[in-house]
Amino acid sequence: MDKFKGALIVGFLRLFALLPWSMVQRLGALIGWLMWKLPNRSREVARTNLSHCFPELRGDPLDQLLRDSLQQIGKTFTESACAWIWPADKTLRLIKEVEGLEVLEQALASGKGVVGITSHLGNWEVLNHFYCAQCKPIIFYRPPKLKAVDDLLQRQRVQLGNRVAPSTREGIISVIKEVRRGGSVGIPADPEPSEGAGVFVPFFATQALTSKFVPGMLTGGKAVGVFLHALRLDDGSGFKVILEAAPQEMYSEDIDAAVASMSRVIESYVRRWPSQYMWTMKRFKKRPAGEARWY
Numbered sequence: 001m002d003k004f005k006g007a008l009i010v011g012f013l014r015l016f017a018l019l020p021w022s023m024v025q026r027l028g029a030l031i032g033w034l035m036w037k038l039p040n041r042s043r044e045v046a047r048t049n050l051s052h053c054f055p056e057l058r059g060d061p062l063d064q065l066l067r068d069s070l071q072q073i074g075k076t077f078t079e080s081a082c083a084w085i086w087p088a089d090k091t092l093r094l095i096k097e098v099e100g101l102e103v104l105e106q107a108l109a110s111g112k113g114v115v116g117i118t119s120h121l122g123n124w125e126v127l128n129h130f131y132c133a134q135c136k137p138i139i140f141y142r143p144p145k146l147k148a149v150d151d152l153l154q155r156q157r158v159q160l161g162n163r164v165a166p167s168t169r170e171g172i173i174s175v176i177k178e179v180r181r182g183g184s185v186g187i188p189a190d191p192e193p194s195e196g197a198g199v200f201v202p203f204f205a206t207q208a209l210t211s212k213f214v215p216g217m218l219t220g221g222k223a224v225g226v227f228l229h230a231l232r233l234d235d236g237s238g239f240k241v242i243l244e245a246a247p248q249e250m251y252s253e254d255i256d257a258a259v260a261s262m263s264r265v266i267e268s269y270v271r272r273w274p275s276q277y278m279w280t281m282k283r284f285k286k287r288p289a290g291e292a293r294w295y
Contacts, residue, residue, distance in 0.1 A: 032074025
């Protein structure tokens with residue numbers, strides 16, 4: 001059954017990738033609109049997250065942000081199907097603007113390891129191709145459950161000579177070794193970690209369990225951190241990539257302060273583009289002691 005499901009999903013991805021870009025955008029928006037209109041678990045998770053993170057929003061303003069967010073998530077899905085199927089150079093042509101490229105160039109010239117830090121904002125699959133075109137990093141990721149989909153992603157994510165590492169013990173070790181030898185890695189910093197691998201720090205109007213992994217690699221200046229995001233342009237024509245140096249506090253020996261600093265940077269981006277964040281992710285599943293579960 002899993003093989004059939006995997007083959008079916010890969011088939012749909014290939015169909016999406018045959019469409020013209022304007023249709024990819026419209027179909028993604030339609031999928032998101034249906035997610036907003038029809039009862040489903042993802043909609044309720046997104047509503048819960050938004051109501052806690054934007055407590056000042058109530059009624060129509062909250063529902064408008066929920067609808068916009070789900071439509072953007074629908075676009076992320078259809079866009080990512082293209083990024084998974086197309087040759088990398090075709091995806092790269094969708095990047096219309098780049099801001100802060102000198103930050104990455106300086107980091108790569110430093111002779112230290114480079115940690116590319118991103119989050120589930122905008123389109124991280126497009127960002128993957130951009131980052132891999134600049135250097136040859138190891139991209140850290142959580143493998144999908146279906147083998148056929150995982151096989152596809154592993155093939156497509158290494159088109160530019162980079163490597164991938166799953167979020168396993170072996171994958172973590174390979175990422176750490178790459179940074180120590182002066183190489184580059186790419187890591188999404190916002191998936192919720194296990195309790196032993198994270199600390200609770202502020203994220204929007206609440207506490208969020210956040211990974212210590214990225215700041216731990218930067219401690220004491222052992223590597224250079226660079227934030228990267230690919231944001232969708234308003235006219236639907238493509239993306240703008242924004243790069244920013246990690247703040248000095250992220251290099252602190254105080255791991256709680258370093259993680260909190262990383263969380264503030266990610267929050268600053270999400271506040272600027274709130275509808276482009278993946279609010280359907282159960283980002284706040286684990287709660288501090290004594291606090292009720294959200295989901």
